[in-house]
Amino acid sequence: MTKLQQETSRCAGCGVTLQMETPSKPGYVPEAALQKEPVICQRCFRIKNYNEAASVAIDQDDFLRLLGGIAATDSLVVHIVDLFDFEGSIIPGLQRFVGNNPVLLVVNKIDLLPRGINTNRLRNWVQKQAKAQGIKLLDIILCSAKRGTGFEYVIESLAKHRGDRDVYVVGATNVGKSTLINRLIRDYSDLERELTTSRYPGTTLDAVHIPLDDGHDIIDTPGIVYQHRMTEIVPRNVLQAVLPEKEIKPVVYQLNEQQTLFIGALARFDFVEGDRQSFTFYVAGGLNLHRTKLERADELFAEHKGVLLAPPSAEQLEEMPAWTRHRLTVKRGSEVDVFISGLGWIHVNSQVGALIDVHVPKGIRVMLRDALI
Missing domain, CATH: 3.40.50.300 (P-loop containing nucleotide triphosphate hydrolases)
Incomplete structure (x- = not known):
């Protein structure tokens, strides 16, 4: 033929x-x-x-x-x-x-x-x-x-x-x-x-x-194919780290305002304003979580993306969309999830409210929803 x-x-x-x-x-x-x-x-x-x-x-x-x-x-x-x-x-x-x-x-x-x-x-x-x-x-x-x-x-x-x-x-x-x-x-x-x-x-x-x-x-x-899902834009060899294969083990962080937590080099969670409170991360076990001060977040990412902050590698990041910021306001007394499509969610049980910024590749869906768990 x-x-x-x-x-x-x-x-x-x-x-x-x-x-x-x-x-x-x-x-x-x-x-x-x-x-x-x-x-x-x-x-x-x-x-x-x-x-x-x-x-x-x-x-x-x-x-x-x-x-x-x-x-x-x-x-x-x-x-x-x-x-x-x-x-x-x-x-x-x-x-x-x-x-x-x-x-x-x-x-x-x-x-x-x-x-x-x-x-x-x-x-x-x-x-x-x-x-x-x-x-x-x-x-x-x-x-x-x-x-x-x-x-x-x-x-x-x-x-x-x-x-x-x-x-x-x-x-x-x-x-x-x-x-x-x-x-x-x-x-x-x-x-x-x-x-x-x-x-x-x-x-x-x-x-x-x-x-x-x-x-x-x-x-x-x-x-x-929905391009608003993280699983559609990451390199194929990163998918195994993003998609959980077994029961998710929630990870709880007590954060003060002006603290940041990176999810590999795929997302950044900034606790901008609010009283000290807990945030529970439901993401695949193959992703590294790293905490730092908000004032150091940009510098840390520039110096350590693809190595300390991984996956993906620095070279793979160059092929992905640049990050964009989503600002979310959690109302006092609410119980919600910060949902990042294809990556997981962060549970917020806030008695005092919180102001949150989430940085992800442009186009990825980020939203507040009623708590799943």
């Missing part, structure tokens, strides 16, 4: 345009696979041969066009969000794209929270946050797709609510969507009845229709 043919050819499995440059993008096919007939992308190959879906991502505009097509169907929508990055991974305005189709919210990675958390309180917190986004929910499922915790409730809820409908699975990148899809394939799908020469029906962009044993499909949509 010539390069021109490859560029204009489509996958026989999902219909996406084939490409050979980027394995993490839709339509990737290794050069050796171009000699086979029919030609299918690597993602479809893994579904067909291993009952396993691979994670791919598309930009926001393409994703919203794909999402908008769901409103014209009669489907159940499964929206997977990352509890560690809830506000960063939930799809804003989801309801207007999916129309009247019901939404099942699957909240993944609950295994990262400290043990003993009240699940009813957690569910209520999720319900409130989803309502603020205008999402009408059939149900909320708390689970860990990686560990299998709570997955039986996902299956039960699908069986209860799906009826005679297809299932669209939507979510941002790095929320565990492929892990959950793979569990659904093993539990639901009958791939033996599918012809390898046929295209999955009704595909748009790189949405993959995975046949179920009752004639309907699980439609695996690509992960949406």
Whole structure:
């Protein structure tokens, strides 16, 4: 197959345009696979041969066009969000794209929270946050797709609510969507009845229709890329330090005003004004926390970024957006989190109030929210 043919050819499995440059993008096919007939992308190959879906991502505009097509169907929508990055991974305005189709919210990675958390309180917190986004929910499922915790409730809820409908699975990148899809394939799908020469029906962009044993499909949509998440802008070799793999160990600091705490070289937390109080940091264990005086913060960063203050390295920082400041006012008697999308959050239980500055790469979402824990 010539390069021109490859560029204009489509996958026989999902219909996406084939490409050979980027394995993490839709339509990737290794050069050796171009000699086979029919030609299918690597993602479809893994579904067909291993009952396993691979994670791919598309930009926001393409994703919203794909999402908008769901409103014209009669489907159940499964929206997977990352509890560690809830506000960063939930799809804003989801309801207007999916129309009247019901939404099942699957909240993944609950295994990262400290043990003993009240699940009813957690569910209520999720319900409130989803309502603020205008999402009408059939149900909320708390689970860990990686560990299998709570997955039986996902299956039960699908069986209860799906009826005679297809299932669209939507979510941002790095929320565990492929892990959950793979569990659904093993539990639901009958791939033996599918012809390898046929295209999955009704595909748009790189949405993959995975046949179920009752004639309907699980439609695996690509992960949406949100540039307001720290996980989307850090170098790939830094991701393992940013994304926690096991239960987060909260770290408590008693700070006086005019003190600063660096989270590696990815963020800076300034306690600008207020009485001495505690701040609890919920971030991945692979990130170094370093305290200093606010008056020395700029100098310290300039001299030690990428070494004492790491990750990332000084060279990698040059490739990332410059820092920008977010000023937050915590009201007296409030219990809130300072949320940094993709990086974690800082719990503030302030009886006296506090003035806080957060410095992060430009574009990263920073906000105050009701306390999760």
